[in-house]
Each structure stands twice: as structure tokens, then as C-alpha cells.
Amino acid sequence: xxxxxxxxxxxxxxxxxxxxxxxxxxxxxxxVIGQSGSGKTVFLKCLLGLFHPEKGxxxxxxxxxxxxxxxxxxxxxxxxxxxxxxxxxxDSMTIAQNVMFPLRMFTKQSKSxxxxxxxxxxxxxxxxxxxxxxxxxxxxxxxxxxAIARAIVNKPKYLFCDEPNSGLDPKTATVIDxxxxxxxxxxxITTVINSHDMNSVMEIGEKIVFLKDGYxxxxxxxxxxxxxxxxxxxxxxxxxxxxxxxxxxxxEERQ
Amino acid sequence: xxxxHNIGTYFLMxxxxxxKPTKWSVMKSLIFxxxxxxxxxxxxxxxxxxxxxGGVVTIQTALNISNPLIPKxxxxxxxxxxxxxxxxxxxxxxxxxxxxxxxxxxxxxTMRVTxxxxxxxxxxxxxxxxxxxxxxxxxxxxxFVISIAMFLGILGGMxxxxxxxxSTLEDYITGVQMxxxxxxxxxxxxxxxxxAFLLATIPSYYGYYMKGGALEVxxxxxxxxxxxxxxxxxxxxxxTQLMLS
Numbered sequence: 001x002x003x004x005x006x007x008x009x010x011x012x013x014x015x016x017x018x019x020x021x022x023x024x025x026x027x028x029x030x031x032v033i034g035q036s037g038s039g040k041t042v043f044l045k046c047l048l049g050l051f052h053p054e055k056g057x058x059x060x061x062x063x064x065x066x067x068x069x070x071x072x073x074x075x076x077x078x079x080x081x082x083x084x085x086x087x088x089x090x091d092s093m094t095i096a097q098n099v100m101f102p103l104r105m106f107t108k109q110s111k112s113x114x115x116x117x118x119x120x121x122x123x124x125x126x127x128x129x130x131x132x133x134x135x136x137x138x139x140x141x142x143x144x145x146x147a148i149a150r151a152i153v154n155k156p157k158y159l160f161c162d163e164p165n166s167g168l169d170p171k172t173a174t175v176i177d178x179x180x181x182x183x184x185x186x187x188x189i190t191t192v193i194n195s196h197d198m199n200s201v202m203e204i205g206e207k208i209v210f211l212k213d214g215y216x217x218x219x220x221x222x223x224x225x226x227x228x229x230x231x232x233x234x235x236x237x238x239x240x241x242x243x244x245x246x247x248x249x250x251x252e253e254r255q
Numbered sequence: 256x257x258x259x260h261n262i263g264t265y266f267l268m269x270x271x272x273x274x275k276p277t278k279w280s281v282m283k284s285l286i287f288x289x290x291x292x293x294x295x296x297x298x299x300x301x302x303x304x305x306x307x308x309g310g311v312v313t314i315q316t317a318l319n320i321s322n323p324l325i326p327k328x329x330x331x332x333x334x335x336x337x338x339x340x341x342x343x344x345x346x347x348x349x350x351x352x353x354x355x356x357x358x359x360x361x362x363x364x365t366m367r368v369t370x371x372x373x374x375x376x377x378x379x380x381x382x383x384x385x386x387x388x389x390x391x392x393x394x395x396x397x398x399f400v401i402s403i404a405m406f407l408g409i410l411g412g413m414x415x416x417x418x419x420x421x422s423t424l425e426d427y428i429t430g431v432q433m434x435x436x437x438x439x440x441x442x443x444x445x446x447x448x449x450x451a452f453l454l455a456t457i458p459s460y461y462g463y464y465m466k467g468g469a470l471e472v473x474x475x476x477x478x479x480x481x482x483x484x485x486x487x488x489x490x491x492x493x494x495t496q497l498m499l500s
Contacts, residue, residue, distance in 0.1 A: 045373075048373075048377050049377075050373055050376060050377065071275070073379075074275070074379035074380075074381075075379065076379070077376075077377055077378060077379035078378060078379040080377055080378075080379075082373075082374065082377040084370045084373065084374060085370070086369055086370055088369060088370040088371050088373065088374040089371075090371055090374075091369075091371075092288075101378075102378055104278070104280070104281055105277070105278060105281060105378065105380060106378075106379075160377075
């Protein structure tokens with residue numbers, strides 16, 4: 001479980017995060033949504049320890065990140081998996097080498113044990129035949145799946161995804177969403193996803209945190225988001241005609 | 256203030272480079288890769304430039320000796336001194352600042368832009384050690400490149416001298432061997448080690464701490480070349496003053 005309390009982050013005069021408090025539970029897929037510039041990426045990077053907040057605490061299963069020593073922080077980070085927006089695969093390595101990388105760095109497994117694990121996770125993300133391809137030879141969807149495979153290969157406790165669907169067609173985006181949710185359930189990990197994608201919100205948002213101008217404007221789930229009257233949320237989520245109709249249908253169905 | 260900040264950050268990076276080392280089995284492959292990219296990949300251009308610049312030094316020296324009282328073997332002597340003392344360690348290092356330096360800055364800078372460094376950081380890896388230390392170790396083989404540059408520079412001078420008809424082979428070899436001071440080689444290699452350190456770390460600093468996108472990677476490469484060259488020239492002066500004067 002990740003617990004965030006009164007998180008503040010500024011860059012110079014720009015106050016980006018203004019006292020965010022929330023909890024991300026184990027075994028659940030949580031989504032952080034909001035308009036561009038609302039502070040989602042900064043929030044995620046604070047969770048990952050890439051940015052240091054000026055005020056507030058983030059605790060991982062009771063361990064407060066800012067109170068850990070440098071080595072303890074590195075140990076904690078080894079328990080995190082991250083899927084970056086642009087996949088961030090290492091261009092000089094093949095897909096199998098990319099996936100094997102965390103194992104080479106943090107385990108004492110033999111090469112055959114590592115290969116078995118790589119085969120397993122690549123099969124899990126439906127890329128059983130892609131071992132020797134270079135990242136540049138893979139499509140956007142494949143790269144995302146490799147990034148997911150790399151993130152889960154070392155059995156992380158926490159999985160973070162920054163806009164995992166950006167630049168993907170709707171069908172591939174759904175595949176990626178389902179894959180992340182299945183993995184979260186399967187490994188019982190804490191998953192936090194930054195997203196703009198309303199399909200993801202509806203499909204896998206077991207918990208949703210809505211950020212607006214650096215504040216937490218709303219918190220709920222994909223069930224309660226249909227019912228909320230919060231103006232900021234409805235303006236954002238139901239900005240398209242399609243989703244307005246979906247909401248209307250949902251309400252009518254419930255009545 | 257910005258300069259002071261940059262200098263401070265540079266020295267902190269150097270300190271961090273030696274902290275929390277990456278697992279040896281991984282580090283070993285990174286070092287071999289960097290030896291291949293930075294050292295082996297530079298041999299061709301260094302050999303080509305050294306051979307022909309050695310030839311040019313010889314031709315120009317020979318053409319400027321018009322007094323018949325000056326012995327012909329002076330051409331070989333002048334070529335040896337120019338190549339060993341300045342051309343091989345300093346001139347080649349400036350060229351390497353362009354070739355190797357921009358490669359280091361752009362490769363690390365691209366990793367920064369594409370979030371690959373963030374990915375390493377998230378995994379709990381000491382990214383400065385992972386990225387910069389192998390380059391530093393690989394560049395410790397740089398004196399090997401400079402030895403080749405010295406040899407080929409003198410060889411190029413010999414070829415130009417004989418085929419240009421400026422002096423005989425015997426005269427040239429006599430000049431090359433005349434008044435040889437072994438300390439000059441020591442001086443040249445001390446300079447080379449210092450320049451190797453600069454060539455590995457200054458471009459890494461500009462790549463690692465760059466901000467922005469593809470355009471900034473290009474700008475960082477240019478800035479790294481400028482500052483590496485400036486530092487090489489400056490330290491060349493200081494070391495020469497300290498060791499030879």
C-alpha cells in the first residue's frame with residue numbers, strides 16, 4: 001500500500017503539487033487522471049523518488065521514503081516497476097536483454113534461470129517470439145508490452161505506469177489496460193497509472209484520483225465517477241459527446 | 256553563479272561515479288563495449304590524421320630550413336619533438352573531444368531525453384556509476400591510442416621526407432634518435448592520462464545533466480566539445496609549465 005500525505009512540490013515559483021493526500025491499495029489498479037499540466041507526471045515522479053517533495057510524506061507499506069537512507073531508497077526502488085510513457089527501452093539491447101536487465105542487476109540467478117523467467121514474462125505479454133528483436137524494430141504496442149515485461153520480471157511490489165496507452169490504437173490500448181489489470185490481480189501488487197484515456201478510466205479504474213491545478217479535486221472509482229456531480233470531473237471526463245451519451249445510458253440503465 | 260554551480264555539480268558527479276558500484280558482471284560488459292566504441296572505434300581516424308599531419312610537419316620544417324649550414328637531420332628531430340610533445344597528446348585529444356566527446360554527450364543525452372536514465376534510476380541503480388565509470392575506465396586505454404599516433408606521426412614524417420626528397424632516410428632516423436630525453440615521453444603520457452579523464456567526464460557531465468529534447472542534445476554536444484577543448488588547452492599549458500619549465 002502507498003500512502004501519500006500532504007504532498008507539495010514546486011519548481012522555482014511554480015507550485016505544482018499543492019497538498020495531495022491519498023492512498024493506493026495493494027492488489028488494486030489506481031488511476032491518476034487530470035488535464036495536461038495538472039501535475040500528474042510530477043506526482044508520479046514524486047512517488048518514484050525521482051523528484052523530492054518540499055513537504056509531505058510518501059510511505060510504502062509503512063516505510064516513509066524521505067526517512068530512508070540512500071541505500072534503503074535504492075533497495076526500495078528495486079521493488080518498483082515502471083512503464084514509461086515512451087517505454088524507455090534501452091536501445092543498445094535486444095528485447096530479451098531489456099527484460100533480463102533487472103534480473104542481471106539485482107539477482108544472483110544463473111543465466112538459464114534468468115532466461116526461463118524472461119521467456120515466461122515475454123509469453124505473459126504475448127511476445128514469445130520477440131527475444132532477438134531490437135526495440136527500434138518493435139511497434140509502439142510491442143514496446144509497451146516489453147516495458148511491462150521488464151517492469152514485472154523481478155516481481156515488483158509496486159507498478160507505476162505513465163500514460164501506458166498514449167499513441168496506441170484503441171484495440172491495442174485495451175490489450176495493454178487488460179494486461180496491467182491482470183498482472184495487478186495475479187501478483188497482488190500496488191499499481192498506479194497516470195492516464196488521460198477515458199476508456200482506461202472506465203475499464204480498469206478501481207480507484208481514481210482526479211487532479212486539477214495541483215490539487216486533488218476528486219477521488220472515487222469507475223463506478224462512482226458516473227454518479228459524481230463534481231463539476232471539475234464532469235467537465236473533464238464528459239467533455240466528449242460519446243462519453244456524455246455513455247453516462248446518460250449508464251444512469252438510465254441504473255434507473 | 257551558474258559556472259560555480261556547474262563546477263560543483265561536475266565534482267559531485269565525479270564523487271558519485273565511484274560510489275555504489277554496479278555489479279561486476281554487468282560493469283565488465285559495459286567497459287568492453289565502451290573500449291570498443293571509444294578506443295577501437297577511434298583508431299582509424301587517429302591513424303589517418305597522425306600519419307598525414309606527421310608528413311605535413313616534416314614538409315613544413317624542411318621547407319623552412321633554407322640555411323645550408325643547418326644539418327638535414329634536424330627535420331627528423333623537429334618532427335619527433337613536435338609529434339611527441341604536442342601533436343599526439345594535445346592535437347589528437349582536441350580531435351577526440353569532437354569525436355568521442357560528442358558521442359558520449361549525445362548517447363547519454365539521448366538516454367536522458369528518452370527517459371532511459373529515469374528507468375535506471377527507478378530500478379535503484381547508481382546511474383552515474385553505470386553510465387560514466389565504464390567510459391572513464393575505457394579512456395584509461397587512451398595512452399595506447401596516443402602511442403599509435405606518435406608512431407604513425409613519425410612514420411608519416413619519414414615517408415614525406417623520403418618521397419619528397421627533403422633528406423635521406425639515414426638523416427631522418429639520425430634526427431629522430433638525436434638528443435632523445437625519455438622524460439618527454441613521461442610528460443606526454445601524464446598529459447594523456449589527464450586529457451583522458453577530461454574526455455570521459457566533461458562530455459558525460461553535459462549529457463547527464465542536459466534538459467530538454469533532441470535540439471538540446473545537439474546543443475549539449477557542441478557545448479561539451481567547446482568546454483572539453485578549453486580544459487584540454489588550459490591544462491596543457493599548466494602541465495607544460497609545471498613539468499617542462
